Amino acid sequence: MTSLRMRPRFGTEVPHHTLDPIMAAFAERHEAPDCPFAIRMFTHQVEITVAPEQQHYWSPHLNLLVWESDAGARLEGRFGPSPRVWTMFMAMYGATIITAFVGATFGFSQVILGLSPWGIYLAVGMVLAVIAIYVGAQMGQRLGEDQMRELHGFVTNTVGAQETAAVEAARSSDAPAPTRAASAI
Numbered sequence: 001m002t003s004l005r006m007r008p009r010f011g012t013e014v015p016h017h018t019l020d021p022i023m024a025a026f027a028e029r030h031e032a033p034d035c036p037f038a039i040r041m042f043t044h045q046v047e048i049t050v051a052p053e054q055q056h057y058w059s060p061h062l063n064l065l066v067w068e069s070d071a072g073a074r075l076e077g078r079f080g081p082s083p084r085v086w087t088m089f090m091a092m093y094g095a096t097i098i099t100a101f102v103g104a105t106f107g108f109s110q111v112i113l114g115l116s117p118w119g120i121y122l123a124v125g126m127v128l129a130v131i132a133i134y135v136g137a138q139m140g141q142r143l144g145e146d147q148m149r150e151l152h153g154f155v156t157n158t159v160g161a162q163e164t165a166a167v168e169a170a171r172s173s174d175a176p177a178p179t180r181a182a183s184a185i
């Protein structure tokens with residue numbers, strides 16, 4: 001699941017289903033006493049996080065969008081850190097990039113005036129800081145990889161159980177069964 005992307009994504013089509021049965025499946029899993037995740041549901045969106053007692057600083061957060069498509073339903077998932085961690089990293093990126101820009105501007109002014117260009121050194125240092133922040137984010141993503149796989153498996157199992165129910169219903173009514181399993185997430 002880890003990648004060079006800051007917020008990995010996945011998507012799949014769930015044939016022969018509409019939005020309501022899929023959202024109902026997530027609601028049913030959420031209400032189960034053995035549900036290992038914290039789930040918040042909205043009209044077309046499901047937010048799934050690791051249970052509070054299992055969370056750590058790098059625990060992932062899954063934002064899942066569900067909407068109807070021509071083939072049935074479409075699921076689009078995006079993994080990311082918790083919103084507070086994401087905000088902290090974006091603030092660090094913003095501060096270092098702004099400082100690099102100011103340093104570069106000041107350094108080039110110093111070069112034009114024939115002064116020691118320490119502003120350019122500041123800009124180079126901030127570029128290195130951006131790289132260090134990115135490496136730190138990738139390390140955090142790797143630390144949360146197991147939980148990210150658990151979240152992905154939870155979505156696959158929830159949608160897969162819904163697909164299995166549709167196949168059984170189709171067989172019992174002698175209608176042709178759906179041909180594609182939802183485990184392709």
